[in-house]
Amino acid sequence: MGTFQIEGGHQLQGKIQPQGAKNEALQILCAVLLTSEEVIINNIPDIIDVNKLISLLENLGVKIQKLGKGSYSFKSNELNLDYLQSEQFKKDGSGLRGSIMIVGPLLARFGKGYIPKPGGDKIGRRRLDTHFEGFINLGASFRYNKEERFYGVEAPNGLKGKYMLLEEASVTGTANIVMAAVMAEGTTTIYNAACEPYLQQLCKMLNSMGAKISGVGSNLLVIEGVTELGGCEHTILPDMIEIGSWIGLAAMTKSEITITNVNWEMLGLIPTTFKKLGITIERRGDDIFIPAHNNGYEVQSFIDGSIMNISDAPWPGFTPDLLSIILVVATQARGSVLIHQKMFESRLFFVDKLIDMGAKIILCDPHRATVIGHDFHSTLKATTMTSPDIRAGISLLIAALSAKGTSTIHNIEQIDRGYEDIEARLKSIGAKIERVD
Numbered sequence: 001m002g003t004f005q006i007e008g009g010h011q012l013q014g015k016i017q018p019q020g021a022k023n024e025a026l027q028i029l030c031a032v033l034l035t036s037e038e039v040i041i042n043n044i045p046d047i048i049d050v051n052k053l054i055s056l057l058e059n060l061g062v063k064i065q066k067l068g069k070g071s072y073s074f075k076s077n078e079l080n081l082d083y084l085q086s087e088q089f090k091k092d093g094s095g096l097r098g099s100i101m102i103v104g105p106l107l108a109r110f111g112k113g114y115i116p117k118p119g120g121d122k123i124g125r126r127r128l129d130t131h132f133e134g135f136i137n138l139g140a141s142f143r144y145n146k147e148e149r150f151y152g153v154e155a156p157n158g159l160k161g162k163y164m165l166l167e168e169a170s171v172t173g174t175a176n177i178v179m180a181a182v183m184a185e186g187t188t189t190i191y192n193a194a195c196e197p198y199l200q201q202l203c204k205m206l207n208s209m210g211a212k213i214s215g216v217g218s219n220l221l222v223i224e225g226v227t228e229l230g231g232c233e234h235t236i237l238p239d240m241i242e243i244g245s246w247i248g249l250a251a252m253t254k255s256e257i258t259i260t261n262v263n264w265e266m267l268g269l270i271p272t273t274f275k276k277l278g279i280t281i282e283r284r285g286d287d288i289f290i291p292a293h294n295n296g297y298e299v300q301s302f303i304d305g306s307i308m309n310i311s312d313a314p315w316p317g318f319t320p321d322l323l324s325i326i327l328v329v330a331t332q333a334r335g336s337v338l339i340h341q342k343m344f345e346s347r348l349f350f351v352d353k354l355i356d357m358g359a360k361i362i363l364c365d366p367h368r369a370t371v372i373g374h375d376f377h378s379t380l381k382a383t384t385m386t387s388p389d390i391r392a393g394i395s396l397l398i399a400a401l402s403a404k405g406t407s408t409i410h411n412i413e414q415i416d417r418g419y420e421d422i423e424a425r426l427k428s429i430g431a432k433i434e435r436v437d
């Protein structure tokens with residue numbers, strides 16, 4: 001279990017470039033299975049989850065060549081499908097959430113796809129029904145081995161396009177169904193599709209490989225099946241969750257930080273939502289400039305004067321992956337805010353640690369927390385904590401950087417799952433952080 005030691009209470013300053021987006025990378029990497037031709041991907045983040053998926057693809061027989069920092073070439077012309085029956089696959093496939101998205105491409109290209117129960121954050125129930133109902137709609141048969149927690153879909157005679165209305169706009173579920181449908185016979189229509197930038201990028205990549213997907217960016221995707229896909233080159237967008245994390249870090253440590261090349265057009269409600277906490281966000285070209293908030297930041301209220309409420313929703317709503325960061329930043333705001341995590345039921349429990357540090361938070365129920373900001377009249381106190389999940393982990397790290405004294409965070413593999421070389425990047429803007437084991 002890795003550990004960070006953080007000496008908090010220092011203002012930071014400088015520029016930080018966001019890494020490539022973790023959740024987009026996981027989709028894009030799975031899509032390389034759809035063609036026997038070469039696919040080149042740029043801006044791949046060097047993080048645990050992505051590296052685990054790359055090694056799974058390698059074990060599956062994908063030929064992988066590193067072309068430069070973040071750039072790789074993939075060729076899936078001689079896959080070893082026997083690997084899918086191996087003990088090694090059970091281990092590799094259950095190591096991350098994103099592995100679930102190899103099923104759609106394998107089903108499309110080889111008529112069969114398998115996956116052990118995937119990993120990922122333990123943040124509440126994470127059903128896979130949307131994925132498998134989608135495959136069944138396309139004509140696949142489904143089986144689940146409860147004892148081994150192993151899923152399988154098969155369609156030896158190929159898939160057939162169909163209209164489907166998804167029960168929920170699942171991000172990985174939509175990606176999986178889209179990848180299965182691109183080579184199905186006829187037209188597939190997916191209504192209530194997720195439409196995060198991750199999905200938009202995936203569809204853009206698939207279209208450049210020869211797929212025919214329209215409605216990209218909306219919740220109604222129409223896919224006309226083609227017989228095969230070719231190679232392409234794709235560049236991953238900057239990670240919007242990292243961008244939100246650095247906005248929160250800047251505000252809470254009263255630091256002047258420029259986040260460079262953010263691809264502003266794809267940030268949706270992220271800047272607006274941080275502004276609701278009173279944080280100044282200046283757009284400078286494609287950079288975000290956050291001035292030092294030496295006089296703090298004040299929570300806005302609604303037009304009728306009622307208490308501010310920040311909640312998540314499927315895109316283009318506010319992403320659930322930034323609510324933990326919003327919550328920690330609210331602990332030093334002027335004013336109060338209700339944080340409502342609608343999607344996941346176990347993602348707010350980390351507030352116990354913030355309360356230990358002196359934050360004023362009432363956990364109303366597993367989904368809602370009221371935060372009464374300190375307005376920096378009282379700083380958080382350093383403590384020892386364990387990171388329960390990736391976004392709680394980065395939130396605790398931000399809390400530790402703003403706290404007085406030296407904090408210790410254990411289980412930092414959770415943070416490394418999604419943040420590349422974090423201590424070096426934070427040190428470069430003045431943070432006092434050490435990886436101690």
Ligand SMILES: CC(=O)N[C@H]1[C@@H](OP(=O)(O)OP(=O)(O)OC[C@H]2O[C@@H](n3ccc(=O)[nH]c3=O)[C@H](O)[C@@H]2O)O[C@H](CO)[C@@H](O)[C@@H]1O
Pocket residue numbers: 023026097098124125126127168169170171172173314319320321342343344
């Ligand atoms: C690898 C990856 O890309 N992970 C992301 C992906 O996970 P993932 O694709 O696993 O998440 P889903 O979109 O399937 O669903 C997330 C949760 O929200 C619930 N739900 C979803 C849609 C909906 O309309 N209503 C609803 O209640 C689901 O029941 C589930 O509990 O999307 C999540 C939701 O943005 C993000 O937190 C994860 O970072």
Ligand SMILES: C=C(OP(=O)(O)O)C(=O)O
Pocket residue numbers: 022023049096097098119120121321390391418
């Ligand atoms: C929940 C997340 O990741 P995963 O779906 O990989 O667990 C996340 O990135 O915030």
